[in-house]
Amino acid sequence: MTLVRRLLDQAAETPAAVALVAGDGRELTYGELRRQVLAVRHGLLAAGMEPGDGVLFSVRPSPESLVLALGVVAAGGVVVFADPGAGPEMFTARLRLASPRWSAAESLLYAASRLGPVRAYARRRGLLLPDLADLGIPHHIHVGRWLPGVPRGALPFARLARGTAPEPRDDGDADAPAAVIFTSGTTENPRAVVHTQGSLSAALDLFRERLPLGPGDVVHTDQLMLGLPTLISGARWSMPPLFCSPGDFARLLEERGATHTFCVPVHLAEILDARPRLPDALRYVLLGAAPAPAAILRRALASAPSAEVLSVYAMTEILPVAIASAQEKLDHAGEGDFVGAPLAGTSIAADGELLLSGPNLCRGYLGDPPLTELPTGDLARHDAAGRLVLLGRKKDMLIRGKFNLYPGLYEPAIAALDGVTEAAIVGVPDPGTGDEEVVLAITGDADPDRLRARLPGVIDHGALPDRIVVLPELPRSGRGRKLDRDLLRAHVREAR
Incomplete structure (x- = not known):
């Protein structure tokens, strides 16, 4: 069963429950989420979207971005995260590799990338935006009200999401590409990870094995890979506002009754500077995207004594790999970076490099042959209990x-x-x-x-x-x- 089908089925079971709370407090029920995703899928197919079409995606986290991304995948398209703010040369190189046939962006971004005064203002703030309307992409979608600079003929998201649509006749192809995520690489050789609905669905299941989720839970995060298992579980996804201050993030944890949250370690330190104690309703605090120093782990444990603090080791190519508790990491602080029992298949090469495989492994890199095993660049060992301890990066x-x-x-x-x-x-x-x-x-x-x-x-x-x-x-x-x-x-x- 595909990721989109699992979400649609969950939404059909609890149509009146709130699925998502936006940064501005707007609520979207599961029934409305389901209706909009199906409507967007139907509208994109009617507009000519074909299986495998890439969609350059430039929409910030919001209910609209979630619905649009799911609608694209449901229609057989591929969401391409290429970041127009990466710089003109890098963005051009990424665009050349991905060759998207569609572009989806906020109306404001179209305007900022095309209108002289707005573009000059963005440039003064260090943001060099490409002209999204002049990239040779034939189809455009805009999110938000029409603004000067939006390409003529662009489809309004609001129109796509309006009305009702028939059920898909099939569940789609779990092995087909669903998302392209650009990571490292150079302008000469950009690198993009290709995930399928199947690999993403497997990743969500691994999260749920270690992180209990269900109706009544509230997950406060802007991370899609934690928001999706939230929705598949029938829980509520609470999104912080864009440009949310650490103090406001902590306040919303309390006001929205969050039971789970995710933070980058440095961000959590800033949140705890603003509010040294986290709400008692919080049961799980996840840390990820960067190693969590011992000082931050100790602060997290002290700030949320009723919560389990977990550190997630993951890579864009395969996530999650392992999840360890903060106390476990502190107990093994003198042995390297202890990351816990592996959730994915692991082996270690003769030179100590960690190799990963499993159903959550990405399909591969865009333009390259499929992957069966991922050389991570991390040096590692297994302890006596088979748990992973990282020893550092090979290149470091x-x-x-x-x-x-x-x-x-x-x-x-x-x-x-x-x-x-x-x-x-x-x-x-x-x-x-x-x-x-x-x-x-x-x-x-x-x-x-x-x-x-x-x-x-x-x-x-x-x-x-x-x-x-x-x-x-x-x-x-x-x-x-x-x-x-x-x-x-x-x-x-x-x-x-």
């Missing part, structure tokens, strides 16, 4: 004489020390010798000299840093706000 390995130093093996143990909030190890070429200087960067109030005296009891002698640098914060990038090691190297060079 530092060579110090005959000693191979994997930063990820030691950073969690250092971050667990009193006075250290976060820790990261990078190598910087020594200007005098050309050898690699090992630099430990930390945040927090730990004294570097006292910290240096404690390190031999925590990490291997070969991993002891040549220099310790205290920074106000570690540099981060991307939506997941992951550690940017290249930028960190630049920072520690300046601090030399």
Whole structure:
């Protein structure tokens, strides 16, 4: 059974229940969600959408974006997340690879990408937008009221979602592409992950095995991959507003009676700065998209004593891989990054690289042959109980004489020390010798000299840093706000 069919069936069972609460408080029932998805599917097929058609998707999280994405997949289309704000060269390269026949964007984005004054304003704010109406894409959909700049003949989402439509005669193809997600890569070689309805449906089931969900639960998140299992379970998805402040996020957890939430670790720290104690109704706090430092795990446990705090290890290509409790991670802080029992198939190559497989593995990379196993780039080992411990990224390995130093093996143990909030190890070429200087960067109030005296009891002698640098914060990038090691190297060079 496909992902869309499972959602439609759940909606048919509980049509009067609230499925979604938007950032502005609007409510959408399961019955209305079902009707709109079927109407959009019918309208897209009538407008000429064919199986496999790519839809460049530039609509921010909202009820409209959810309905439109589900309607596209139900019609046999493929939702393409290429991010028009990635920069002109990167966006052009991604567009060339994906070759979408449709574009779906907010009316405001069409206007901002086409009208001179609006485009100039966006450019002053550092946003270089392509002209979405002039990309050679034949079909357009706009979300929101018509604005100057919306291409002539573009289909209004409001019209697509209006009315009723017949039931599909079949469930669709679970093995057909459903979503294309651009991740890493360069302008010469962009990289995009292709997921099918089947791989996404398997991922949702793995989430639900570890994360009980059902009617009466309220999940507060803007993450689609947590929102979808919420809806398939008959629970309520609460979306925060766009540009939601940490204080407002915490307030909405209370007001909407959230039982589950998801945060990037750095975002949770900001939320706890605004509100040190989370609502008692909260039963699960999920952390993901970046490693969770020990200091944040301890704060999360203290802030939500009645909740289970879980850390999710996942990759765009296969999610989730493993889920560990905060207490488990703290108990294993000196052994590398403990991520728990694997939910997907795992093996470890001779050089220590983690290899993954399973029904939740993506189909592959756009333009490449299908994948049967994913080399992750993460170095790992299994402990005596078969649980996964990450030792760091292959590309981050530092060579110090005959000693191979994997930063990820030691950073969690250092971050667990009193006075250290976060820790990261990078190598910087020594200007005098050309050898690699090992630099430990930390945040927090730990004294570097006292910290240096404690390190031999925590990490291997070969991993002891040549220099310790205290920074106000570690540099981060991307939506997941992951550690940017290249930028960190630049920072520690300046601090030399």
